[in-house]
Amino acid sequence: MGSAEFDRTAKCLYIDSHIVTYGNAVDEQLTRIMREEIECMWNEPNARLYFDEEEYQLIFRITADYKPHIEPEEILGNTDPRCNYFRVEKFAQGNISFVDGIGCNTGYFLLENLYTGSTTAAHEYGHTIGLEHPTHLDLRGKGTPGIMYPRGTLVDAPFQYNPEARAGDGSNGGTMHPMHRRVLPSDIELLRLDRLSPDRPILGEFTSIWHPDHSTLTGNDFFPA
Numbered sequence: 001m002g003s004a005e006f007d008r009t010a011k012c013l014y015i016d017s018h019i020v021t022y023g024n025a026v027d028e029q030l031t032r033i034m035r036e037e038i039e040c041m042w043n044e045p046n047a048r049l050y051f052d053e054e055e056y057q058l059i060f061r062i063t064a065d066y067k068p069h070i071e072p073e074e075i076l077g078n079t080d081p082r083c084n085y086f087r088v089e090k091f092a093q094g095n096i097s098f099v100d101g102i103g104c105n106t107g108y109f110l111l112e113n114l115y116t117g118s119t120t121a122a123h124e125y126g127h128t129i130g131l132e133h134p135t136h137l138d139l140r141g142k143g144t145p146g147i148m149y150p151r152g153t154l155v156d157a158p159f160q161y162n163p164e165a166r167a168g169d170g171s172n173g174g175t176m177h178p179m180h181r182r183v184l185p186s187d188i189e190l191l192r193l194d195r196l197s198p199d200r201p202i203l204g205e206f207t208s209i210w211h212p213d214h215s216t217l218t219g220n221d222f223f224p225a
């Protein structure tokens, strides 16, 4: 989730988001890595947009805070559209990182998905500001994968986990390695920033879910009787 601000003097459109991390597998350093990845990757296209026939530079301004002791009430009570709350743990039910919808401000990340250069934080951030996975997941012949392609996407050999593997041979590394994803100009277009309402210049919605550590849940918590 993020808040947009037009600076008509500087001719900039800022997207401001604040990342708050909590959980047992995150610290100041990992929070910094996540922040830098999101900001660097989303600014990489160096996008320029036109509003009222004037050119604006699009700039993502991402800040972050590590809050290990955050209370559920703080997340539930938050009314700042810049704030996103991500739990980070070594274990996740389903063994995947996720956010709570397309256009949201909360989620749960697996530590093993967050190594430097993983692009996981930038991908999940894309979901929070409204982007879905593409429907066509065969990118062979089309070059660099965009940031919103999910694991399992078919790509040209250099972008696979194992460039030697046959495309689609998942057990042998024949699918996209997430570290090759990039935010492309086409990803920026999909944000439809031209549709931003001046009255509510916000990307995403409040989901405001505080997540428990999945390793502490019992079967009954997942499948209530």
Ligand SMILES: [Zn+2]
Residues within 6 Å of the ligand: 123, 124, 127, 133, 150
């Ligand atoms: Zn995804």
